Amino acid sequence: MIQRPPALEKLLEILRSLPNVGPKMSERIAFHILRMPEDKIRDFIDILEASHAEVRPCPICGHWDDSSPCRVCQDPSRDKTVLCVVENSQDVQAVSRIKNFKGIYHVLGGTLSPLEGIGPDDLQITSLLKRLETEPIQEVILATNSDMEGESTAQYISKQILSVSAKIRGNGRPEGIKITRPAQGLPSGGELEYMDELTLTHAFDGRREFDRN
């Protein structure tokens, strides 16, 4: 084996620490970076510095943005009574593609995962419950992923909200908070024969009368 320059070894090491980047891919990316012309690498570094300095989690909802509070929390046209709880900031972006949803968000920053040592205190759950006490929220959509971690996180948060909801009701608020979860079923364009059992079970359990119009 030929010894590699220490600077290249360090570059490979830090690239491998990025999500989904394995040894082969780290090499490809490393040599792509080494081959960048001077002005391109300068740009790259400037962009890394600027984005890291400017883009921060919103102190209210946790969505990553360059304004504080974020542009969603500052938007007066949003329906402040419907709050969508998501795992991360990318999910905010995904949900924002739904034309019919004009509510606000709350970013948990992950899901409960006992195996990885992620408990309730590692997620933005306390701040979520605080918001329910102080903001005029009537519905919470628990839009965590429909995998095991997402399901159990939704379960946990739902229970927490119910207790807070009872407290709020005691404090004079007329109704409890409605808790919903996105429907599970066949994805659009999904072919029955390729669907797993759980997806099919959810799709059949949640079947609705066919709309003949």
Next chain:
Amino acid sequence: MIQRPPALEKLLEILRSLPNVGPKMSERIAFHILRMPEDKIRDFIDILEASHAEVRPCPICGHWDDSSPCRVCQDPSRDKTVLCVVENSQDVQAVSRIKNFKGIYHVLGGTLSPLEGIGPDDLQITSLLKRLETEPIQEVILATNSDMEGESTAQYISKQILSVSAKIRGNGRPEGIKITRPAQGLPSGGELEYMDELTLTHAFDGRREFDRN
């Protein structure tokens, strides 16, 4: 859609320009970078700057290293009569794992690819031919990949070397230069039933008498 911070858009754009990084992956990497603590992002930037400044192609063989000429070209224990021609610097690293090979290298910087507009002048072929005239090279191993581009590049270089070789012979050097190419056949651990037709053809064409000892 919620508008994204311009700094984040720029970060996503430059990440997508890296090899094998698609839209989803660029988002994962971007948020991983945004979440890095201050000292980690500083490290990342320092490593990018240092590696880009220090690691350069060797003026003799084209291998990327932090010394110039590179550590292979400077190594007195290397057999300077056997030159291995490879596509890129990662291939030097791969070939260097072969215990029996102690020769020197020449990095082409790619392969001929008319479709991508890469011709002979875009590769380090002229410098290779110069080396054959001035260095005591007796064998050239054309170790380009065994795909179409690699094969045709090896073909092209072989022809170029033959003409130079004739010239050298005219200049008083006793013999021509031997040109070889790594054997093609079954990869170690390869299962016959999963091999493509071309691999099997090469393996059968190149069959050797079974060694019974």
